[in-house]
Amino acid sequence: MPTEKSKVSGVLTKLFAQTNRGLLLDIVVFILNIFLMRLLTAQFIDLFNQVSAENPLAKLILGLTLAAMWILPAAGAVLKRWHFHQRRNALTLDVMESGLGGCLFNPLFYFCLNLVISSAVLASLGDFFFGRRGMDTAAIFIPTIFAILILTIVQTYLIYRYFSPPKKPPKWDLLRTPQSETLGDICLFLNMILFQVFWNMLTFADLGHPSGVVEFLGRLFFLCFIALLIYFPPRMFYLAEDIHRRRTWLTMLLANSPVIIRVLIGTSSNSPGW
Numbered sequence: 001m002p003t004e005k006s007k008v009s010g011v012l013t014k015l016f017a018q019t020n021r022g023l024l025l026d027i028v029v030f031i032l033n034i035f036l037m038r039l040l041t042a043q044f045i046d047l048f049n050q051v052s053a054e055n056p057l058a059k060l061i062l063g064l065t066l067a068a069m070w071i072l073p074a075a076g077a078v079l080k081r082w083h084f085h086q087r088r089n090a091l092t093l094d095v096m097e098s099g100l101g102g103c104l105f106n107p108l109f110y111f112c113l114n115l116v117i118s119s120a121v122l123a124s125l126g127d128f129f130f131g132r133r134g135m136d137t138a139a140i141f142i143p144t145i146f147a148i149l150i151l152t153i154v155q156t157y158l159i160y161r162y163f164s165p166p167k168k169p170p171k172w173d174l175l176r177t178p179q180s181e182t183l184g185d186i187c188l189f190l191n192m193i194l195f196q197v198f199w200n201m202l203t204f205a206d207l208g209h210p211s212g213v214v215e216f217l218g219r220l221f222f223l224c225f226i227a228l229l230i231y232f233p234p235r236m237f238y239l240a241e242d243i244h245r246r247r248t249w250l251t252m253l254l255a256n257s258p259v260i261i262r263v264l265i266g267t268s269s270n271s272p273g274w
Helices: 006-017 016-037 038-054 056-087 090-095 100-104 108-134 139-159 178-204 214-242 246-267
Strands: none
Touching: 006 016, 016 038, 016 056, 016 178, 016 214, 016 246, 038 056, 038 178, 056 108, 056 139, 056 178, 056 214, 108 139, 108 214, 178 214, 178 246, 214 246
8 A cells, every 4th residue: 555655745746747837836826825925015015115216226126027027928938838739639729719718818818918017117117227308208218119019019929829839849959858848837937926926915905894795795706807817827828738627716716815815804904914
């Protein structure tokens, strides 16, 4: 009979398998949302306060953080694409192209999100490098807007190219190695953590307890909707592999549950701890 140690080892091996990276991500996010994310979010709130106080270093750090949210998913998509299509099967693509998958994996949604992020990057880094007077001049502002638009189109293309089977092996040797997919996973995990920082800002809002059932249900609907908008973009690379598994939606809900529960019951106490 297998020992307890071998059972645990088997569970961990299965959890860390490439086909279960979405499950691993959900568990990591759940643990971070309980123990660490509010502390990290508190630091970012302080960073926003420094940006409001016209601290140039804070502007640079915020701009680089937003730029990371913009770059990391494209980098992860490029690094993981070849390996994903080595594992994928017809079921994966059928689920993605029909029903709920067809709506969620629409590139228009991600393109609009990327425009919001790239606009925030422009506002932060543009102000830092060119100053407000420089950004107010047409000679700088207009070319920058067009550059951001073109780069966002390219970035969205690289992300959604992930879901198209490559016609031939990548020319760059690194992209065919196991290390390539590991680096891609690191990019996607970091991207999710940055998204979770902004998601956790809701827990610092000064919200009292719900006044009744109607307000409670209204908050629940709003939170589930916002959770989907924030959690889906960095999660969709793994969702392409596990959307057909029933447990996937439960683990995604579990990952977001600490924030949802805290906002549902009220956030009058804004201390960084639980």
